[in-house]
Amino acid sequence: MSQTKTMGVQAELNEGFAVTAQLGEHKVIIDQPVAARGTGLGPTPLEYFLFSVAGCIGTIGRIAAMQKKIDLRGMKISVEGDYNPAGLLGKPTEDRTGFQQIRIQAEIDADMTDEEKKAFLDEVCHRCPLHDNTRLETEVVHSLV
Numbered sequence: 001m002s003q004t005k006t007m008g009v010q011a012e013l014n015e016g017f018a019v020t021a022q023l024g025e026h027k028v029i030i031d032q033p034v035a036a037r038g039t040g041l042g043p044t045p046l047e048y049f050l051f052s053v054a055g056c057i058g059t060i061g062r063i064a065a066m067q068k069k070i071d072l073r074g075m076k077i078s079v080e081g082d083y084n085p086a087g088l089l090g091k092p093t094e095d096r097t098g099f100q101q102i103r104i105q106a107e108i109d110a111d112m113t114d115e116e117k118k119a120f121l122d123e124v125c126h127r128c129p130l131h132d133n134t135r136l137e138t139e140v141v142h143s144l145v
């Protein structure tokens with residue numbers, strides 16, 4: 001039988017666009033650029049989202065390498081996505097509001113052939129919870145307190 005673990009984040013929006021949260025020992029800030037009427041105190045939500053995907057792949061890559069006794073010297077992970085900002089601005093659009101495609105590229109620094117690196121990346125992406133959440137439909141429920 002599978003075992004689940006619940007994680008949560010408490011965030012707060014006050015004046016302006018800055019959203020803050022205390023995540024463990026780290027205070028994080030999401031904001032908008034000054035040109036978009038933010039204060040530029042942090043990355044945008046979309047940048048954080050893409051960074052989270054890259055961070056998850058890197059973390060799972062390190063775990064998998066340790067388990068397989070691979071000397072993983074490092075990874076460079078690039079994540080980019082295409083979206084139409086009209087929807088989030090409340091303008092009519094026939095596109096989805098979210099990313100319509102997310103592209104992940106990884107450069108793996110390890111003594112492996114290209115085929116082994118490809119298989120390793122495939123396994124890492126398969127094991128990555130955020131890759132899973134972006135690849136497959138996940139029920140999202142929202143409510144008012």
